[in-house]
Amino acid sequence: LTGDVDVPTLSAMVRRRRTENAPASIWDVRSVARALDAANLRPHGATVVQGWLARNPSVTSWDDLPWTTPPLSTIAPRARDVIVSAFVPRTTRVESAHDSADGSTTKLVIRLADGLAVEAVVMRHNTRQSRRVTTCVSSQIGCQMACSFCSTGTMGLVGDLSEGEILEQFLAARTLEARASNVVFMGMGEPLNNYDAVLAACRSLLDDRVFALGYGRVTVSTVGIASKIRRLGVDEPRVSLALSLHAPTQSQRVAIMPAARAHDLDALAAALDEYTALKVAAGMGRKAKRADQPLLMIEYILLGGVNDRDADADALADLLSKHAFGARSMVNLIAYNAVPGLPYERPSDERVAGFQTRVQSADVLCCVRKTMGDDVNGACGQLVKQTQPIEHGSSLSSSSSSGSGGGGAKKQVDIEDCGFGDSGRRRVAVPPPRRRREATASSTSGGTHRPPADADASSSSSSKPRAARDAPRHRSVARPVVALLGGALLSVLAGWWVFLASGDSSTGGVRW
Numbered sequence: 001l002t003g004d005v006d007v008p009t010l011s012a013m014v015r016r017r018r019t020e021n022a023p024a025s026i027w028d029v030r031s032v033a034r035a036l037d038a039a040n041l042r043p044h045g046a047t048v049v050q051g052w053l054a055r056n057p058s059v060t061s062w063d064d065l066p067w068t069t070p071p072l073s074t075i076a077p078r079a080r081d082v083i084v085s086a087f088v089p090r091t092t093r094v095e096s097a098h099d100s101a102d103g104s105t106t107k108l109v110i111r112l113a114d115g116l117a118v119e120a121v122v123m124r125h126n127t128r129q130s131r132r133v134t135t136c137v138s139s140q141i142g143c144q145m146a147c148s149f150c151s152t153g154t155m156g157l158v159g160d161l162s163e164g165e166i167l168e169q170f171l172a173a174r175t176l177e178a179r180a181s182n183v184v185f186m187g188m189g190e191p192l193n194n195y196d197a198v199l200a201a202c203r204s205l206l207d208d209r210v211f212a213l214g215y216g217r218v219t220v221s222t223v224g225i226a227s228k229i230r231r232l233g234v235d236e237p238r239v240s241l242a243l244s245l246h247a248p249t250q251s252q253r254v255a256i257m258p259a260a261r262a263h264d265l266d267a268l269a270a271a272l273d274e275y276t277a278l279k280v281a282a283g284m285g286r287k288a289k290r291a292d293q294p295l296l297m298i299e300y301i302l303l304g305g306v307n308d309r310d311a312d313a314d315a316l317a318d319l320l321s322k323h324a325f326g327a328r329s330m331v332n333l334i335a336y337n338a339v340p341g342l343p344y345e346r347p348s349d350e351r352v353a354g355f356q357t358r359v360q361s362a363d364v365l366c367c368v369r370k371t372m373g374d375d376v377n378g379a380c381g382q383l384v385k386q387t388q389p390i391e392h393g394s395s396l397s398s399s400s401s402s403g404s405g406g407g408g409a410k411k412q413v414d415i416e417d418c419g420f421g422d423s424g425r426r427r428v429a430v431p432p433p434r435r436r437r438e439a440t441a442s443s444t445s446g447g448t449h450r451p452p453a454d455a456d457a458s459s460s461s462s463s464k465p466r467a468a469r470d471a472p473r474h475r476s477v478a479r480p481v482v483a484l485l486g487g488a489l490l491s492v493l494a495g496w497w498v499f500l501a502s503g504d505s506s507t508g509g510v511r512w
Contacts, residue, residue, distance in 0.1 A: 017159040022113035025164030026050060026087040027171075029200050035086050036079060045079030047209050048072060053089055054211045057174035060090040092168045097176070108172055112165060116141050116158060118188055120169040122177055134182040135173035137166055139198050140189025145223050145259040147244075149301060151339045152188045161189070163200040170205065181213060186221045186242070190259075192228035199232070202239050216240055221299065224263045226271035233278035241275065242297040242332070243268075247307050248315035256306065265319075272296065272325035280328075294330040294365060301334045302352055304345035313355050317362030331359055331366040 024031055032046045048071050053059060062084050065072060075083075095111040106122040121136040142155035169187075173180045183205055185191040191198045198220065205211045205218050221242040222229065232239060247253040253260035279295045300316065302308040320326030333356055336346045347355075352368055359366040 017114055023088045023091055024086060025091040026089055027164035027167040028162050029204055032087060035082055039082050041079045045075040046083060048075055049083060050210045057171045090168055092165060094172050106176060110169060110172060120187055122173045132182055133177045133180040134184060135170050135180050136184050136186050137169040138187030138189055139166060139185050139191040139194045143189045145190050147257050149256060149303060149336060149342060149344050160194040161197060163197045166197060166201040167204055182217045184219045190223060191220045192222045192225045195228055199235055202236055206238050223257060223259055224268045226263060226267050229271045229275050233275040237279055237282035242299050244299045246301050248312055248319050252307060269323045273323055276325045276328045295328040296325055298329050298331045299334060300331055301336055302347050302355060303336050304347040308347045308351055308355055310358055313358035317359050317364050320364055331364055332369050334369045
């Protein structure tokens with residue numbers, strides 16, 4: 001900087017994109033509401049259109065909508081005219097798609113109306129407890145946080161995305177995978193620096209009339225902007241939160257995350273305490289009411305020789321034990337995915353497992369994120385605008401240390417399988433093993449949820465008996481059987497009452 005422009009002004013200039021001549025998206029919910037309000041029309045018509053398009057994500061032209069059949073036929077003609085004349089179903093397009101060799105991950109390069117591009121990732125999870133599809137979406141073009149281990153941070157900030165451009169990433173994922181049911185804001189950008197658009201997008205994703213994803217299926221990841229964390233807890237408690245902590249002390253955070261200078265760890269911890277209290281008070285979701293259910297994900301990237309020592313694991317456990325939010329948190333360890341030009345190495349699987357064990361020994365729920373899509377540069381920390389085509393097998397990560405292979409590495413499964421034991425001690429719940437009396441443990445995946453987030457992870461051990469683990473399944477079968485028997489009994493009693501009420505002395509009945 002030359003000193004002629006101050007930082008806030010420069011930031012606003014960078015983030016102001018030239019979209020005046022670009023078509024407006026029906027998914028820019030706030031703009032649509034303003035247009036209908038200006039015409040003295042209720043927003044109901046737009047909500048109906050958005051709900052239909054959410055269920056039919058491949059439709060990109062107004063000509064393909066069945067306007068004369070319900071529910072679209074219920075829209076007032078004037079409202080339909082405003083919508084069709086001022087907005088379009090889609091302003092972005094998928095420029096290219098890159099599939100990982102194992103078929104679990106697809107990275108989408110999405111071209112925006114002004115010619116800029118962002119990336120989104122579709123992750124297909126396949127475990128005994130979950131077969132969901134998670135979409136990792138971007139909230140900005142580039143990122144101003146400049147985390148030293150992240151590829152996106154090397155781009156700087158180009159601009160913010162509108163809520164329509166965010167939602168259209170999920171529509172692109174739904175076009176590819178109809179089962180897409182979870183969204184994580186873990187792509188390009190810092191979501192809380194684009195707060196209004198991200199909040200509007202989250203509300204559309206959660207709206208029962210539109211995408212209807214439901215509580216716990218939308219997760220926002222942040223480096224830790226204290227004031228915005230508090231606002232999110234108040235404005236939309238249904239959204240889950242993932243904190244990119246990555247180091248247990250303020251000095252270590254600043255060393256690898258320059259933006260941490262503006263977000264002191266003590267102030268951040270206070271905001272997280274308040275956030276978890278707001279979630280508990282809101283009582284969002286059945287599991288959120290449990291005293292030991294995680295409400296917050298703590299993301300921690302493991303950089304070989306930097307923050308992966310036993311002393312770091314102890315400091316992390318100590319940090320969580322000192323604050324109220326720690327009792328409602330789950331630590332999600334991420335083995336560093338290599339990026340050319342960045343001065344870090346991925347730790348060995350043995351070191352990752354050792355760090356996890358050390359954290360778990362302090363009675364902290366801890367999972368290891370499963371690496372997905374690193375061969376198409378779609379893993380955590382690898383998203384950046386590509387200038388060269390991506391070929392299969394062009395992994396930036398060392399093949400000897402990626403994934404779940406390698407000596408000493410524990411099996412990596414799904415983060416939604418993480419849970420708590422009945423004893424009150426936090427532990428990883430596990431799918432039933434093949435051998436009857438064997439007890440293992442599990443953890444999770446690329447960006448999903450359950451304590452807030454959808455992400456990938458690995459395992460630990462659990463001594464919980466198989467019978468206890470299977471109990472919910474047996475109860476779910478017994479309930480409809482009991483209901484059926486109860487209904488039959490009520491039918492018999494009702495028939496007998498009718499007989500008594502309508503009978504006479506010759507049949508032994510008593511007239512009412």
